[in-house]
Amino acid sequence: MMAMLPLMLTAIIVIALAILTARIMNRHGNRKGKYSYSRRVRFLFSGYMAVLLICVVLDTVHPVNTVEGWKKVDTEELDKESSDLYDAALAGEIAHVDSKFLREKWSFDYNGPQLDVALVEDDYVNISVFVERKKSNDGKIEAVFYQTRSSVNGMEITDYTNPPSLEMAKDELFLRNPKISKFEFAEFTNVFSVKQFTGENFFSHHSEFSGDQSILYMRIPRDLELIDKTGINLNYVE
Structure with a gap:
């Protein structure tokens, strides 16, 4: 639960920024463009959040640092x-x-x-x-x-x-x-959608x-x- 807290806080910030952006665009856009801008923002944001949630679920269920049948050692x-x-x-x-x-x-x-x-x-x-x-x-x-x-x-x-x-x-x-x-x-690693919130290096990879x-x-x-x-x-x- 503690590990999910930073991700939840980041999601709240993203939602707040999306709402603020939509309001600004509605305020300064013309009447014809108000609906299209707002709808576009909501569509993009909803799609991104869906991808993010899917990645989080996959990250919790995929095997990490283990290979079936192999013993872990100190x-x-x-x-x-x-x-x-x-x-x-x-x-x-x-x-x-x-x-x-x-x-x-x-x-x-x-x-x-x-x-x-x-x-x-x-x-x-x-x-x-x-x-x-x-x-x-x-x-x-x-x-x-x-x-x-x-x-x-x-x-x-x-x-x-x-x-x-x-x-x-x-x-x-x-x-x-x-x-x-x-x-x-074959190694599983967090995708971009998760790494951007966890602070992981996007291109880091090493074997010990x-x-x-x-x-x-x-x-x-x-x-x-x-x-x-x-x-x-x-x-x-x-």
């Missing part, structure tokens, strides 16, 4: 999840992270003294890579990929994102970008994306030397 909560995951990886406590963020696991047998880590086709990846050295040379490289939740305009899209792939080829370990997911949205925290955590044999060819830097956990 972006501040998502930001905290991302920060907590990064801090856990940095401290070498990735095992304590909630398993719901675990997206993929790999294990490779490798006994060589050094290993190149590269990107497939030199693509850019938005992934933080952490490396933990084991206490022994067990001949195994273990890797896990963690990813926190993400959203678009307050709607969670985590289930529609894909993990990267990790491939071993001779003396090279390749990191490949996740498969791209494409999203198409809350990015996930993506971390590849590797555990390697104690004496294995990694040659970083990714350009994204390997963070060694002490």
Whole structure:
């Protein structure tokens, strides 16, 4: 009810101005034109008010900022999840992270003294890579990929994102970008008749994306030397 008050007050002002305009036009017009001017004003004003009322009704019933079947999330909560995951990886406590963020696991047998880590086709990846050295040379490289939740305009899209792939080829370990997911949205917005009273920008449009925290955590044999060819830097956990 409070939200409708400014609109009601504006409508009253518009009605008053329309009546005043009609009277002025009747007073200064000739006798032949009095009726036509007054009728024209009333016709235009009535039509405009009808359009305005229809727009107000539609604005109250159309879906706002929701997509059927998609869950709304708190972006501040998502930001905290991302920060907590990064801090856990940095401290070498990735095992304590909630398993719901675990997206993929790999294990490779490798006994060589050094290993190149590269990107497939030199693509850019938005992934933080952490490396933990084991206490022994067990001949195994273990890797896990963690990813926190993400959203678009307050709607969670985590289930529609894909993990990267990790491939071993001779003396090279390749990191490949996740498969791209494409999203198409149709958005309802207030029309001109409503925006002129609510103060909204007629041409404003923006989408809010809350990015996930993506971390590849590797555990390697104690004496294995990694040659970083990714350009994204390997963070060694002490």
